[in-house]
Amino acid sequence: MHINEKFSPIRKGLLEFLVLKIIAAERVYAADVLKQLSGTEFATPEGTLYPLLSKLRREEWVDYEWTESEAGPPRKYYALTAKGREQLRETADYWQKINATVKSLGAKTGF
Amino acid sequence: MNKVITINLGGNAFPLEESGYEALQAYLATATRRLERNPDRVEIIADIEQAIADKFRATLNAHKGVVLASDVTAIIAEMGPVEDGSAGAEAPGSAAAPPPKAGPPPADEPPAPRRLYKIREGAQLAGVCNGLAAFAGLDVGLVRAVFAIFTAITCGFGILVYVILALVLPPALTPAEKTAATGAPSTTEEFIRRAREGYYAGMRTFGDKQAHRAWRRKFKREMRGWKHDFRREMRAHRWDRTEGPAPGADRPDAYVRPHPGPGIARPVLSLVIWMISLLAIWVAWSLLTSRAVWGVPLPDGTPLWIGLVFLVIAYHILVWPLKTLRYFCFFRGSDRAAWRLHHDTGGGFLGLACVLLVLWYANGHIPAAHRALENLPPEIHHTVDALRAWWARR
Structure with a gap:
């Protein structure tokens, strides 16, 4: 199995965490999120991102407001809510724990 | 030459090639179906339409006033299949959280039921074989060959079956019916693959009068050929009484010569x-x-x-x-x-x-x-x- 395919469930699971992180860093709209993800292993098409953003909003982790843009129609700019910030902190802690576990188990091998 | 349809996407009008319009409509229909049980489906579809509109706008300039079918397929590929995020992606943090109350569908929902239709695009006669092939997921050439052999061995019974099917089966006209007839092109990859293989080529030539006329000429020529062959066959077997009996031992009354072989x-x-x-x-x-x-x-x-x-x-x-x-x-x-x-x-x-x-x-x-x-x-x-x-x- 190709490595890309093998880690696809992991990437899928981490995507939500990363989107929360991106939105936490600055006020962004969907195309910004896509652009930031595009160069990485987590490159995501719109077809996946929009349902994910809508889910985050339903969980009340993010919220958006319409903002006029110079070019084209108004855009939805997303920002984290207090609940979303709490969620992000929790997820980040968990991610640290997982990282630590991966490092410590079988540490002798040096990988 | 292609027909152009003007659509309203995210509040803007876009002139779109007809086959591109079909592709876009099929994509949005699939997206809507996949988000069927998502409470925010209207909003998500609106976002997606808006994103597509942005991409359309980027392809147009002062010298290019129409969104081409190839633009549409490329943009659909870029958009990727619409996946219900609330069903699939689950962040590590939310593993312990209670499941979402919306009761979203499982990620791999069963495909839409297939139905038997006549498919006119790329059809030789009425599109019955085409529809059967799409229904069974087989190559249309194979289905036609089987049908021809079946007709030959049953002495024309297949023609009756064909005529009945041609009368009974509804034609697949709308994109939804086409989707049901061919099995849903549920992923964009599949859609693009089909587009590349010329699956939708028939759509482009169908409105083309000249292609249609050429096809009819070809069909008539083939029919004449068949008639000719059939007559020759008839003469060879002397079924045609007006030809008169042929000379030789095999006159009509010199028949039934039991084979000395296995009587049992x-x-x-x-x-x-x-x-x-x-x-x-x-x-x-x-x-x-x-x-x-x-x-x-x-x-x-x-x-x-x-x-x-x-x-x-x-x-x-x-x-x-x-x-x-x-x-x-x-x-x-x-x-x-x-x-x-x-x-x-x-x-x-x-x-x-x-x-x-x-x-x-x-x-x-x-x-x-x-x-x-x-x-x-x-x-x-x-x-x-x-x-x-x-x-x-x-």
Whole structure:
């Protein structure tokens, strides 16, 4: 199995965490999120991102407001809510724990 | 030359090539279906439409006023299949959280049920074979070949089946019907693959009058060719009486020269053909009464008549080689009378059904006939009882 395919469930699971992180860093709209993800292993098409953003909003982790843009129609700019910030902190802690576990188990091998 | 359709996407008008419009509509229809149980589907679709509109705008400039079909396929590929995020992606943090209350569908929802349609795009006649191929997921060339062979061995019965199907089947006209006819192109990858393979090429040429005329010329030429071949065949077999009998030993009355070969073959083959006929009648009966054969029901959503058509096809396929074998066991060469005899026995299935029907009717309604049946030799009753007992054991 190709490595890309093998880690696809992991990437899928981490995507939500990363989107929360991106939105936490600055006020962004969907195309910004896509652009930031595009160069990485987590490159995501719109077809996946929009349902994910809508889910985050339903969980009340993010919220958006319409903002006029110079070019084209108004855009939805997303920002984290207090609940979303709490969620992000929790997820980040968990991610640290997982990282630590991966490092410590079988540490002798040096990988 | 392509027709252009103007669409309203995210509050802006875009001129779009017709086949591109079809592709876009199919993409959005699939997206809507996938988000069916998502409470925010309207908003997500609006976002997606807006994103597509942005991409369309980027492809247009002062010298290019129309969004091409190839632009649309590229943009759809870029968008990726719409996946219900609330079903699939689950962040590590939310693993312990209660499941979302919306009750989203599982990620791999069952595909939309397929239906049998005529598909006109790329069709040779009415699109029946095309529809059957799409329904069964087979190559259309293969289906046509099988149909042609079936027509040949059943002496034209296939034409009747074709005409019936052409009349009965609805044509797939709207994108939704096309999706149902071909099985949903549920992912964009599949959609793009099909587009690349020229699956939708028919759509582009269909409105093209010149292509249509060329096709009709070709069709007429082929039909003339077939007619010619058929006449030649008729002359070769001297079925055409106006040609007069050919000189030589094989005059129409010099026929039926029993082969000195295996004399036992004919009755055995006849018996086997009879048994297959009986079996076919029983299967038809079982289909009509319980929609199942040997306890195996018809696949979900399959109409009864398709089962019956398949039964007839299977019957002919089974019986044809046996009949040919029987024929070759008995007759040398291929004189006309022998052919006729061969064809007369072809009515066996129908004849047997009629006989059985008459017997069943007489048994129930005519006392004298009932008595006559009662007075049949006891061996026959034993056989029937044994068959009944065997049936009861099953």
